[in-house]
Amino acid sequence: MTIFTIILLILLGLVLLLIEFAVIPGVTIAGIGGFLLLAGSVYIAFSELGIIPGFITLAVVLIASPIMIVYFFKSRTGKKMILNKNIEGKVEFVNKDKLAVGDTGKTIGRLAPMGKVKVNGEVVEAQSTGALIDPNTEIKIVKVESNKLIVEPIKI
Template sequence: MDWLLIVVLLLFGALFVVAEVLLIPGTTIVGLAGFIMLTVGIWLSYRDLGTSAGHVLLGSATVLVAAVVWIGLRPQSVNRFALTTKNTARVDDVRRPDVAPGQLGRTLSALRPAGTVLFGDERREATTLGEFVGAGATVQVLRIEQNRIVVAAA
C-alpha cells in the first residue's frame, strides 16, 4: 500500500508540473501543488522504501522535471501556444463622417424620429429634430452631432 501512495503522488505531481509548464503558463497553484506532491512522494519513498529506492525516485523525478521544463521553455514550444498573428483590422472613425451637411439622401425606413437613410450607396442611421418622416422620402443633412446624423425633410 505504501508504494501505491508513492506512485500516485509522484504520478500526479509530475502531471501537475507538466500541466504548469506546458498548458498553464506562470507560477500558479497547479505547479506548486505538483512540486509539493513530488516532494512528499520522494520523502515517503525514502522513509518507506529505503535509501536506494529514494535515490532512484529522486533522480528520476529530477530528470523528468528538468526535461519538461527544458522542453516547455524552448522557443519552438512557446510559439505553438503563443499568439503570433497580428490583428490588422480597423474601425472607421465616427468623428470624421463620410456624410456632409447639406447632402441629400433617401429614407429606407420611417424616421420616428430615428431610422435608416441611404446616402449614395451607404446606409446610415439618422435622426430628425422630432418630426416624423415617412419611408422613401428625400432628406437633407442638417448637421453632424458626435455620432449622430441629424436630417430634415427636403
C-alpha cells in the first residue's frame, strides 16, 4: 500500500506541476501543491521504506520532473503554447554625413517631445529640448545621437 501511495503522490505532483507550467503561470496553489506532493512522496519513501528506496524515489522525482516538462513543451500541444516568431525590426540610424549640429529644418508633425522632422531632405526621428513644438515649425539641430536628433525651435 505504501508503494502505491508513493507512486500516486508522484503522479499527482507531476500533474500539478504540469498544470502550473502550462495552464496557470506564476506561483500558484497548483505549483506549491505539486512540490509538496513530490516532497511528501520522498518523505514517505524515506520514513516507511528506508534509505535506498528513499534515494530511488528522490532520483525518480528529480529526473522525472524536468523530463516531463521538457517533453511536454516539445510535444505538439506544448509547441502551440510557445512563441516562435522572430522580430525582424531594426533601428534606423541617423546619417551623420547629411546631418550635423546647427543644420535647420522643419517639423513634419508635432514634437511632443518626440516626432518627425525634415532636415536636408532627410526625414528623421527627433526629440525637442523640452517644450512642445508645433508642426511646420523651423527647428535647429542641437545634438546628433545614433538614432535620433535633439532639436529646438528657431526663435525669430
